[in-house]
Each structure stands twice: as structure tokens, then as C-alpha cells.
Amino acid sequence: MRIQGIRISNSTASLSIKDWQLGEEHWGILTTSSDSNRLLEQLLMGDIEPESGEISQLVDSVECVSLYEQQKLLERELANDETDFQDSIDYGSSVEQLISELGCSDAELEQVIQKTDLIALRDRPFRQLSTGETRRLMLARALVKKPKLLVLDEPYSGLDIAHRASLTKLLDELSSKMQLIVMTSREDEFPSAISHLALFDNAQLSQTLSIQEWHDHPLRQQALSLSESKSSDWLSLMEGENEQLSQEPLIKLTNAKVEYLDGIIFKDFNWQMDQGQHWQIRGPNGCGKSTLLGLIVGDHPQCYANDIQIFGIKRGSGESIWDVKKRIGIVSSSLHLQYRVGCSVLEVLLSGYFDSIGLYEQPSKKQLLFAERWLEVLEMSHLAKTGFRQLDYGQQRLLLVARALIKRPQLLVLDEPYQGLDFISRKLVHAALEKISSANLSSLLYVTHYQEDELQAIRNFIDFEPLEEGHKLVTSHK
Template sequence: MAEIYLDGVTARIGKHARLQDIHLRIGNGQHWAVVGANGSGKSALGRLLCGEMEVLRGTLHLAGKSVCVAFETVDEILGIERYKDDTDFLDRIDQGTPVRDFILEGRPEAARRLEELVGQLGLDGLLDRGIRYLSTGEMRKVLICRALLQEPELLVLDEPFDGLDSASREVLRGLITALTQRGLCIVLLLNRFSEILPCLTHVAYIRDCRLFACGTREQMLASGALRRLHAFHYSLPDQLPRGDKKQDSDSWPGRGPLIEMKQVMVRYDGRYVLNGLDWTVLPGQHWQISGPNGSGKSTLLSLISGDNPQAYANDIRLFGRQRGTGESIWDIKRQIGLVSTAFQESYRVGVTVELAVVSGFFDSIGVYGRYSRTQRDIALQWLEILQMADKRHVPLRALSYGEQRLVLLARAMVKMPVLLILDEPCQGLDEVNREMVLKLVDHLGAGGHTQLLYVTHHPEDRIPCIRHRMEMVAAVGGGFTARLSEAPAGPVPGKA
């Protein structure tokens, strides 16, 4: 591959933001990590390297063929799939585009190479499934597989390890290392210094849409000043904002279990996802849920949040009431705050950051009626806690993926819900914001008003107040069930 270079390049990101005066050279045999905070311009730089940005000035020479795999790609693809969903016109569920067709993109000659990658990426059993039914981690691997079939000279991966379980992360690390050894130029866009692989030769640090520092991997990782810049100490306020008093009066009184599930089973196309799952959540308990990609963690949470119709075919009680006994979905959502990748992908209305947070009071996507001054003030207090108040009038969709995540976290917490469901809440967040969110959620859970259901693939992202564990394990007859345990509370590893 010929040298890639950017000399004094300024490129437009959006209406107001720009990458400024970028100087970067990627030589033959070099592989780079680009590290930076949320909103720093990492994703924009990745798109620039792939020729997807409007260049305002400067000179550049790019690879002949390049591919970027990013969160935004998943968002667009699933949006198209939702638009094409014909379930309402059929006598069955429309499975959508099969994984095999999505990866091959009408190129049957690539089928042999696909079979090689299936084994390497652990995609066995997925090729005939519709892509809209993949987990976050499964979708990430499918996108990387599709990118590799295009045989690019440069492959840019935006947060490739987020959403993957530990086994899948190891597989992907091995694959990326093998690709560098074969001569494919790799650029990883990362929030975590810990994900800078040994096979990467150089590191660039981006800040405020400018390249702040560049150097060899050894030089950059040895820079204590750079690490301190990227990971400052975050202090919580003495008191968190209280929810709206009117909504507090409607909250669940807290008598009896919040959740009771008995022998829960969920199947799609005859294939078990959950099989024989028993689980009870008592008042005051916080739970961490773990398991491999595709083990049904998100399905389990959707049974609780009211978004899965198979809840009515199972023995499930929420907040003391049997599902399917006349309660409305709004009765359920009133008690729940939710953050997940699927929800973030579905939040596509054109609202400002402030309105996105206010919508949490109404459990809606967007705001369609009047809201009170008190609700607005509470929303602004949460934005200030999450260091996002200066973006209150910015359109939500104009923010980076990580910044959107922070806004939707504020939305989930704004009404101080009885139950807060956090499905990979730190996905897409840099080290600073991740530490802030983990401390904030622990503070919220320790306060006693809100109970936590927390899904993570990263053992280092523990929340000290969570003592109860659910591990998704293989069930007899197919699918997954729950292994429950209780662990002593303790500090987050690596934190003071």
C-alpha cells in the first residue's frame, strides 16, 4: 500500500464543527490507534481517511480502497431493515435480510472467502438468520466480515471491541493481528488505552477536532501526561436531582418482588433464546447480568421493559402484577428507565439534547406536548452533571455516538425510576466519561430509591453497589437459562 498522508487538512464534520489542520502520515507497514474523548473527532477522522468527508483545504493522498466500520453504519442498516419490514402484511414474522445475503451483497464469487471468515469470527449458525435479530456483538462481527470481503487496502474500525463478550474480543484481537501480518493497513478508533493492541505500531491522540499528539506506540503509551489528560478525576455532586413530585406520587410502593419469572421460554423460528429461566428481584437488590453474545440478555431485558410480546405467553410478574392482566405498557414504562444500543438506534426524531432528556418524563421518543418548568430544570441539572449542558440546544443526532449515550443516560435517570435498566451503558464512552457514568450509577443505586439491572461485557466496569449476579448459561434442550449468585461488594478494579 502506498503512503497515506494528510497535510494541513481541514474538513467539515457538520454545520458548525470541523476537523482542523490535520497532519498525519501512515507509512507502509504501519498500523494506528486513534484515541480521544467522546466528541473529539475520532469518528470524523476515520471517515476522512476513507474519503467520506468534505475537505475544505489542505492536501491528502488516501488508500485506493478503504472501508470504515462504525456505530453509525449499524444505525443506518437497521433503519433500512425497519423500513423494509413487511410483518404487518404477512401471516408470519418477516425475518428481513439474511446474514449471508447481507455479507455477500450480491457477489456469489465471495462465498468461499466467506466460509473461511465464518469459522474465524465465530459466525457459525448466523448466516441464515435475519440481521435485525442479531445481538450487538453479532452484528459487529458480521459488519467486519462484510468489510473484509471487499478486500480493502485500509480498514478503519470504530470501537470494534464494544458490545463483544470476552471470548469474542479475544477472537477479534487475534483476527486484527493476523490481518496486520498479512499486510492490511489497520486503523482502530478507540476510547480505551487498554485496547491498543501490540500489533499496532503508532498512536494518535485527538482532542477538540485536532491531532494533539502522534508517535510510536511505545512513546505514546509511556506518556504519563497524556494519560492524565485523558483520565482526570470526576467528582459527583453532593445530591442528585430529585424526580418530578407528581410522578413520585404515582410510583410503585415497593411491597413484594419487583420482578418474578418462572420457567420463562422465548423462541424465534423454533429456536430457543431463553429456556427455563427462573429469576426473582427483591426490593433493594441490584443485579449485574453477563453472558456471551447471543445468550438472550437483551431479550430478557425486553421482557421487563414491555417491548417483547412474548412476555404475555410466560409467567412473569412485574411490580407485583401479572403480565397480561390488563396493565398498559405505559404502566410498566412509568416505573422504568432504559439505556440500550437498540433504544439509541430507535431514537431518531429531530429533537434537541434538552428535549431528548425531557422526553424521559413521558417515556416517549420526542416530546409532543407541554412540559413543566420543573421538568426542564431537572433535565438541565442532569445535563450539567454529565458535562453536557453546553450542548442543550444542539440536535441530538448531531452529537457523536458517545455523547448521544450520555444524553440518553440523563433521559433514563431524569425521573428517578424505580428500576433502571442499563444494557451496556458505557458502550462508546471514553475513559473519562466511563468513569463518570460508573460512579454516577453506583451513587444512584446506593441512594436506595432506584434499583439497577446492569449488563456489561467488561469485568473492569463493575459497579460496587451491585452484589447480585446473573450469568446466562447454556440450557438443556437449547437456548440459555440463568445461573444466579451473590458476591460481596467491593471497589471497582483499578480505582482508588
């Protein structure tokens, strides 16, 4: 395949490629901005017509695994939700149904379920899957179509250590059957089959090189320097906000328990998080990390069946939800998927003051001016009136991180905050969180599967250890 003189654009992004020759080799893609990733995917899949240039020898069977495709599937499942017409909550089609609907044989179904480690989840409804489990499902759906070219956009996002290793092994196996193009913000996530890299900078293909040549490339150091500078701007904005302190424990759980019809997730968990502390929650995909966070922030249906105190206020005692949530900033895949309303970039940022999905209250002049300052720092001022859902997934996630920070919350809940971010944005957010936690501007409750994303200020940990039934939650300190 050869791409020459291509230029494509939409309302929020553009992409240009002067000359790119793709033989049968496997490619890795690194971009300094995620804005163009979706355009590149659409171009390779033949879903978009370029404004200029041409593509010769376009592959006729292309599948894409991306967070964008995952969102599309969620939209479809929500549209088919029949909860209002039955006596129980409709959590969507099962894993097996979502793979089978693509027309595979029983033998092919069993093979792909085994390869993607979905055997134990085959009957699990789509909307009850964890982030990592959903990523494996999306890969399984792509594989049953037997593509000649498989495009993977952040394929490791949300996967725990064991499943990242399994995915690398699977991709190396698939490399003998199909061509791979892997887009990732993490340079260590390319499977060994990747022999060439394409670097995209300022919305254009800037260079192609071998994987060996990348390790000495100046762009790596430039990204680190740029993220360090920008993160200082983020810190300055947060330091300008009023500090909210509490003499009570931020969180206190007494004999916490979550149980479903098919078993116990965890039980007998006693834990307290005090002002000034930072905690990281660790454990494999599907163990219950997001469940624990949902219990704490009040988004899980069993939160009122447990003895939970937030900022000294007992959950279910008639407390105002606003009194609790106004002190919490949240970034999570769940919030991202729920943020489906038709509001602008500026309104999304302002909604952080009111903890709403969408903007339903009139912000003050001070809040409006401060949000505009945040957009300047994010380099999104030109997108202020653009619809949130028109943004690339990575742009959306970066905006939601800023939404969580804008009011300088007393408690910052971060569940895989880097998901979908490009190379530079991930470095930027990590550097900003290092500064925020070190300065104790907010107390962090943090989930990540990557050792490189650990923060120096975090010295307290909750680990999910498997039992015969559910998990035991163990705390530790360093």
C-alpha cells in the first residue's frame, strides 16, 4: 500500500501524509497528538475520502480495534436497552452473543474466546465488563472477521500485566497471518513483530524509521521537556483555587461488602483514608477495583447497603449529594462512556464545578474566566464551542482530566486516567499528577496497571488478593 500527497480533515483535526510506502512489514505509530489517530484509522479502512492525494493498493479487508469502536458498540447497546420493559436491569448482550453475531462458526467462536481469555466471561453482559475485559472483547470481534490488516489503537489500554503479556504473545502469533499497525502512546508496548515506526508530529507524517532508530530519537527527550513545562502551568492553575480541608477522614469503610447473584466480589473490608494521604488500588482486570471506587463515590447501587463515611458524613444519612461530590474530582472510563450529552468543550469543563454530565446551571463570571484559562493551557481555546463528541477520544479524555481538576477537589479519584492519551499528553498528565500529589493540592485515589505510571508521592496501597470466593483486600505502606 502506498499513500501519497494525502490531506484529510474534519471539524477538530487534520492529517497530511506526503509519501508513505507500506509493504508487508508491521508498523508502529507514535503521534505527538491523538487528534489525527481516528482520521488515520478511517483512511486505512477506506471510510473517508481524502481531500487530495491518492492511495494505491489499499487492503480490502481491514479491521480496527479502538476506543472509538468500543464507544460505538456501547451506543448501540444502550439504544437496545430494555430495562424499562422488564423486571430487571438490562446490562446488554453477552460476550458470546457479541462475537457470534459477526457470523463465525462454533469452532471459530471457541478458538477466539480462548485466544482472548474470555472463556470465563462468555455469558457476562457487555455493560458489566471491566475496561480490560471490554478491550479483549473488541479484539475478539475483530479477529473473527479474519482481516488482512489489523489496526490496533491503544490495544493495551486497561489491561493488567498478565493480559498485556498475553496480548503481545497473541499479536506476535497473528503477525504471520495478517499485517499489523499498532498505535500506542507507550513505546515499550510494540510487539516484537513491529519492525518500522511512523512518527506523526503536528498532524503530519514527519518521519519513518526502524524500531532500532527510534530509541535515540530526539523526539523522546523533547516530549519529556515539553510535558514538564506544561505541567507547571497546570499546577499554577490549581494553586490559584481555594483550598478545601477537612479534619475528618476523607473515607472510612467499615466491613464493606459487595455481592452479586453469582458471587462475592469482596467482604469484611475495613479501611480509612486521611487528609493528605494518597492511595493506589492494585489488582488484575475484573477483580473489583472500579467496583470499590463506585462504592466510595456513590455510583454503585450497593453503596447505601454499606457503612461508608465520606468527609465524616455517613452515606445514607440524608446527606446532600452535592455536599459530597463538590469535594471530589473523578476521571474514569465509566464517566467517559456516560458523557454522551451534546454540549460544548467549554461546557464540559464548566460542568466540573457542578459534578454534572452536561451543564445545567449558570456558571459565575469567575468560573467562566477560569475555565477559559484552562482551555488556553490545554491549547483548546479554538475548540471552546465545538461539541464534545466531535473530539477525538484522546482529546475527550484530556478534557475530562481538566474537568476533574478545575475546582481543585479535596479528593481526586483517578481510574486509568491516561487511557486514550497520546505520547505527549500522557507524559503531561503524569507530570502534573506528580506535582499535584507532591504538593498535596488534592488527595489521590489512583488506579493504574503500569509500573511506569506510579507516582512518587503514593506510599499507601490496596491490593486485591484472590480467594476461593471473591477477593481479600489488603493494605500496605512504603
